[in-house]
Amino acid sequence: MLLVILVIFAVAPAAPWIHRAAPRLSGWLLAVVPAGATVYLLAQIPEVAAGNAVTAAYPWAPGMGLTLSFYLDGLSLLFGLLITGIGALVVAYTGAYLKDHPRAGWFQAYILLFMGSMLGVVLSGNLLSLFVFWELTSLTSYLLIGFDHERAAARESAWQALLVTAAGGLALLAGLVLMGVVAGTYDLETLLASEDVFREHGLYVPILLLVLIGAFTKSAQWPFHFWLPNAMEAPTPASAYLHSSTMVKAGIYLLARFNPMLGGTDLWFWLLTGFGAATMALGACMALPQNYLKRLLAYTTISALGALTMLIGMGTELALKTAMVFLLVHALYKGALFLVAGSIDHETGEKDITRLGGLRAHLPITFAAAALAALSMAGIPPFFGFMGKELMYEAVTGDVAEGAILGGLALLTNILMVTVAGLLVLRPFLGARQSTPKELHEAPVAMWLGPALLGGLGLFIGLFPGFTAANLIAPAASALLAAPVEVELVLWHGVNLPLLLSVLTLAGGAAIYWLRDGLGRLTAPLAPLTNLGPERGYELTLAGVLGFSAWQTRTLQNGYLRRYMLITVLTTIILAGGTFVTRFAGLDSIVLSEVRFYEGVLAALILLSAVFAVWTSSRLAAVAAIGVVGYAMAIIFLIYGAPDLAMTQFVIETLTVILFVLVFYHLSRFAVYAGRATQFRDAVVAITIGVLMTVFAFVATQIQFHDSIHEFFAERSLPDAHGRNFVNVILVDFRSLDTLAEIAVLAVAGLGAYSLLRLRPKRKKGS
Amino acid sequence: MELVLAIAIGALYAAGIYLILRRSIAKLIIGLALLSHGANLLIFTAAGLERGRPPLIPEGQTEAAMPIADPLPQALILTAIVIGFSVLAFALVLFLRAFQTVGGDDLDDMRTTDT
Numbered sequence: 001m002l003l004v005i006l007v008i009f010a011v012a013p014a015a016p017w018i019h020r021a022a023p024r025l026s027g028w029l030l031a032v033v034p035a036g037a038t039v040y041l042l043a044q045i046p047e048v049a050a051g052n053a054v055t056a057a058y059p060w061a062p063g064m065g066l067t068l069s070f071y072l073d074g075l076s077l078l079f080g081l082l083i084t085g086i087g088a089l090v091v092a093y094t095g096a097y098l099k100d101h102p103r104a105g106w107f108q109a110y111i112l113l114f115m116g117s118m119l120g121v122v123l124s125g126n127l128l129s130l131f132v133f134w135e136l137t138s139l140t141s142y143l144l145i146g147f148d149h150e151r152a153a154a155r156e157s158a159w160q161a162l163l164v165t166a167a168g169g170l171a172l173l174a175g176l177v178l179m180g181v182v183a184g185t186y187d188l189e190t191l192l193a194s195e196d197v198f199r200e201h202g203l204y205v206p207i208l209l210l211v212l213i214g215a216f217t218k219s220a221q222w223p224f225h226f227w228l229p230n231a232m233e234a235p236t237p238a239s240a241y242l243h244s245s246t247m248v249k250a251g252i253y254l255l256a257r258f259n260p261m262l263g264g265t266d267l268w269f270w271l272l273t274g275f276g277a278a279t280m281a282l283g284a285c286m287a288l289p290q291n292y293l294k295r296l297l298a299y300t301t302i303s304a305l306g307a308l309t310m311l312i313g314m315g316t317e318l319a320l321k322t323a324m325v326f327l328l329v330h331a332l333y334k335g336a337l338f339l340v341a342g343s344i345d346h347e348t349g350e351k352d353i354t355r356l357g358g359l360r361a362h363l364p365i366t367f368a369a370a371a372l373a374a375l376s377m378a379g380i381p382p383f384f385g386f387m388g389k390e391l392m393y394e395a396v397t398g399d400v401a402e403g404a405i406l407g408g409l410a411l412l413t414n415i416l417m418v419t420v421a422g423l424l425v426l427r428p429f430l431g432a433r434q435s436t437p438k439e440l441h442e443a444p445v446a447m448w449l450g451p452a453l454l455g456g457l458g459l460f461i462g463l464f465p466g467f468t469a470a471n472l473i474a475p476a477a478s479a480l481l482a483a484p485v486e487v488e489l490v491l492w493h494g495v496n497l498p499l500l501l502s503v504l505t506l507a508g509g510a511a512i513y514w515l516r517d518g519l520g521r522l523t524a525p526l527a528p529l530t531n532l533g534p535e536r537g538y539e540l541t542l543a544g545v546l547g548f549s550a551w552q553t554r555t556l557q558n559g560y561l562r563r564y565m566l567i568t569v570l571t572t573i574i575l576a577g578g579t580f581v582t583r584f585a586g587l588d589s590i591v592l593s594e595v596r597f598y599e600g601v602l603a604a605l606i607l608l609s610a611v612f613a614v615w616t617s618s619r620l621a622a623v624a625a626i627g628v629v630g631y632a633m634a635i636i637f638l639i640y641g642a643p644d645l646a647m648t649q650f651v652i653e654t655l656t657v658i659l660f661v662l663v664f665y666h667l668s669r670f671a672v673y674a675g676r677a678t679q680f681r682d683a684v685v686a687i688t689i690g691v692l693m694t695v696f697a698f699v700a701t702q703i704q705f706h707d708s709i710h711e712f713f714a715e716r717s718l719p720d721a722h723g724r725n726f727v728n729v730i731l732v733d734f735r736s737l738d739t740l741a742e743i744a745v746l747a748v749a750g751l752g753a754y755s756l757l758r759l760r761p762k763r764k765k766g767s
Numbered sequence: 768m769e770l771v772l773a774i775a776i777g778a779l780y781a782a783g784i785y786l787i788l789r790r791s792i793a794k795l796i797i798g799l800a801l802l803s804h805g806a807n808l809l810i811f812t813a814a815g816l817e818r819g820r821p822p823l824i825p826e827g828q829t830e831a832a833m834p835i836a837d838p839l840p841q842a843l844i845l846t847a848i849v850i851g852f853s854v855l856a857f858a859l860v861l862f863l864r865a866f867q868t869v870g871g872d873d874l875d876d877m878r879t880t881d882t
Contacts (some may be wrong), residue, residue, distance in 0.1 A: 028820055329811070515778050561795075562788045569784055593768045593816055606775040606808075610782035613797055629779070636772070641821040641836030648845055652852045656800065663859045664793065667866070673790035673873060682788040690781025693809065698773035700813035708815075710822065710837045718824055724829075726822040726838035731845060742846045748788055749853035753860040 001056050001070040001123055004037050007114050012112035019105030027095010027446055030108050034088035034115060041080045048077050049471045051484055055125060055189060071125030071188050074475020078324065079122040079253050081291045081472070082331045087115045089450035090241040093339055097237055097346055105237065107147055114140035118246050122253055124500030127186040134172065134218075137247050138165040145231045157230040164217050164227045172214025172254075177262075178207045183518065191261060193481065198261055208262055211254065212271060219251025219305045222279040222533035228302055232294040236342030239294055242340050244301045246332040251334035252308045252327065256320075260482035263315055272313020273406065279306025281409045284416035288512075289520055292351050293341040293424065299331040300377075302421050303403050303413055304330045309404065311395060312480070318398060321487050322391040322742055324476040326469070329376065329388035329458070336373035336454035337424055340366055343447050344428055347607035349437035353423055362440035365448040367429045372455030376462070378421040378509065379414065379502065384462040387489050389505070393498035411501055411508075417517065418509020426513075444538065569685055577692050587702050599639065602632045619667055623660040627653060644727045772812045779805030792862050792872045799858060803851035807844045814840035 011033050019026040044054055057069035071081070091111060098104035117140055120133030146158030182187045183197045191197075198204050215221075220228040242248070255272065256686050262268060266311070283303030290296040304326070311323035343366050344359065345351050360367045376385035392414075396406040442448070461468050466489075474487040493499060512519070556567065607630050613625035630653030638646040674682070713726045713734070723729035731739050779801050786798025814837045822838035824831045862872070869876050 034837040385841045444878055562790065565784075565787050569788075592770060593818070595768045595771055599768060600771060603771045603775045607778040610801055612787055613801060614782045619793060622797050626797060626804075629801065629804050633804060636808075637811065640811070640816050642841045642844075643821050645811075645841055645844055645848070648848050653849050656852060656855060659856055659859055663863050667793065667872070671791055671872065673875075682785055686781040686785035686788070689784050690777040693780040693805070694773045694777030697776045697809050697812055698770055701769040701773070701815065702828050704815075708837050708839070710835065710839060713838050714822070714833070714835065716830045718829060724824040724826070726835075727841045727845065730838055730842040735842060738846060742849055746849050746853045753857050756860045759864065
């Protein structure tokens with residue numbers, strides 16, 4: 001399994017070269033890779049259908065308990081086949097769709113990268129690697145939406161999609177880490193085997209909420225749905241692939257995958273059915289007024305994702321089976337319809353359904369494919385979509401208490417789906433021929449093969465559901481239920497409630513189709529309300545974050561050195577002083593050594609010189625004050641047993657004073673720039689830190705946390721280092737590397753000073 | 768004596784910080800010098816004071832006569848003095864060049880890379 005993913009990842013960077021070498025054939029050539037992966041997955045069907053999971057594990061960082069493991073059960077297989085199967089068709093389609101695009105090869109590369117990542121998501125046997133692949137799909141989605149990066153709209157939509165899904169990804173990461181902490185393992189197989197660790201745990205609610213935020217953002221659930229219609233800025237093959245049949249279903253996969261571990265609680269039920277049903281109905285309602293083919297499809301995708309979420313949330317055996325059926329139904333018809341939309345746009349140069357008509361004569365095969373897919377979407381027997389819809393009615397009106405509400409919402413949604421299916425096919429293909437920007441002719445093979453195959457499958461599975469039910473749906477549903485189940489799909493259930501609802505759906509859909517323009521006029525005054533939706537919230541949040549960041553940069557990073565210093569000093573005062581005030585317990589006893597007269601004089605000299613250096617307006621007087629401080633300190637070093645320090649201090653202080661005088665000699669008196677108020681503020685800050693340092697220094701003399709290690713030096717200096725002066729021995733022997741670094745600093749500073757002095761920049765005129 | 772030196776340290780820190788908060792670079796550099804003096808004295812004082820007992824073994828003997836002053840902080844301060852000096856020297860030369868280029872010692876004139 002690793003090999004499959006690796007091959008896809010390996011071919012991706014080669015795609016631009018393959019495209020350059022054989023621009024006509026590259027679509028077909030590259031499609032071989034996902035087609036091969038499809039065959040590989042198909043070959044796993046017998047094993048998986050028998051109820052066994054195929055696993056593979058490769059040690060990655062064994063010390064951290066990380067393995068790169070793969071886990072293929074019925075659920076992964078169903079998703080994997082959608083990814084590779086539709087992927088192969090999309091890659092072939094792209095070859096023709098972007099035939100003349102200069103960066104078509106790169107587009108194929110992104111598509112393949114996405115395919116590898118998405119396959120990684122559904123095959124991962126480890127929560128952490130699942131997350132890595134999950135984020136990779138967000139990134140490749142960003143690249144694909146923003147593929148036409150010359151257009152501002154494409155860039156903004158890509159950015160929006162990335163921000164929304166990546167924010168959800170962060171929440172998901174937190175949720176996954178919590179799961180790992182609670183269960184003690186990130187291994188999916190182990191987690192699935194030990195079911196009931198989460199539901200009773202105190203962290204269940206945070207885990208569930210975090211995981212749901214991740215899944216809902218990815219799968220465009222209300223109120224995070226707004227990025228998906230905007231993502232239609234992507235070239236159509238990407239929309240067909242990522243934003244209808246695969247990537248947006250990653251969230252659904254996650255919910256399905258975690259159902260055995262996190263599902264079945266009241267909270268799970270209410271959140272998933274609540275948000276799912278709301279998304280389903282809102283998506284369908286928002287789809288109705290759309291006139292652009294792809295946006296129309298995008299909103300119905302949102303609706304379908306909502307339906308899937310709702311079904312998984314309901315958690316009954318029937319609902320979960322229905323979810324898997326509907327997943328396949330939707331992927332087939334929606335993939336086909338998106339590709340058809342792309343073909344229409346490609347052949348006519350027109351995206352607006354109100355300006356299209358009568359294409360059936362010129363695009364007969366595309367029309368047939370579209371009709372097949374739309375009939376499945378509308379749920380007409382004997383198409384696969386009919387089974388999906390019947391099952392959905394059965395599930396929502398069945399043994400769930402809220403059946404009336406959910407049933408009503410499902411009815412509304414399906415009625416609108418029928419209408420939309422009509423809009424997608426009847427408007428462009430039937431009716432009077434309308435003039436289009438481009439000359440009309442049938443799409444090339446690569447572009448009708450995909451839709452025809454997907455649409456045809458919708459009919460085929462509807463007629464012969466046995467194989468699919470037993471080998472794809474049943475194993476997937478078993479994975480959701482964590483118990484083997486049988487799935488039987490039949491077209492005719494007899495006259496019952498779902499059938500009546502189906503009839504009602506078709507009649508309602510047809511009625512709304514004819515009434516649509518009137519409805520549009522009625523709801524037109526409500527259009528400004530859409531500005532109040534969640535997207536407005538996103539815009540406000542983004543503007544707020546940017547504004548805040550600009551403000552804090554202006555405030556904190558304003559380019560005034562003294563402002564930085566002030567903030568640093570104040571932070572020190574607050575943190576260190578605060579800690580001291582709250583934590584310091586007082587001293588048990590105070591031991592002081594005596595103060596001799598001349599020592600007191602030295603200390604007073606230091607203090608007075610420091611104050612004088614601040615007060616004086618003469619530069620040379622300030623330099624003299626520094627010199628006094630330095631010499632006084634040298635004498636203190638001498639008195640308290642540090643002759644080496646004293647000597648160094650004398651020498652260095654002399655050098656410092658000479659240097660200061662050399663530089664300051666040319667300058668005038670100190671300029672005073674600050675006003676009284678600023679001086680007062682700075683004085684308060686400075687005195688505060690002075691008092692704080694006095695207290696710290698004094699307390700430090702009274703507390704000894706560890707024994708001094710000077711006895712070690714006293715013992716080892718002579719025998720080991722043959723030195724009698726411990727300070728010298730430390731410098732040149734025990735800590736000689738420190739000294740080396742010190743010399744390096746000295747050398748660098750010297751070099752810097754020298755080159756600055758030699759540097760003679762050309763003066764500008766007049767300065 | 769500990770208390771007396773602690774007060775001197777506080778004075779050095781207060782004066783150093785006050786000068787560093789000025790707009791004039793000349794004052795800033797003087798503040799830097801005072802601050803490094805304060806830090807050195809802080810390390811020296813905090814390590815404990817031992818009057819007139821340098822950390823060395825007198826000629827002709829094999830052991831130091833305990834108690835001795837702690838040699839480790841002394842080694843640290845020795846390093847700090849030298850590094851402090853090199854930073855100061857570099858700052859001074861930089862200041863000189865900036866003064867010649869900008870024609871003043873006001874930091875607010877140096878907020879852009881253009882002169």
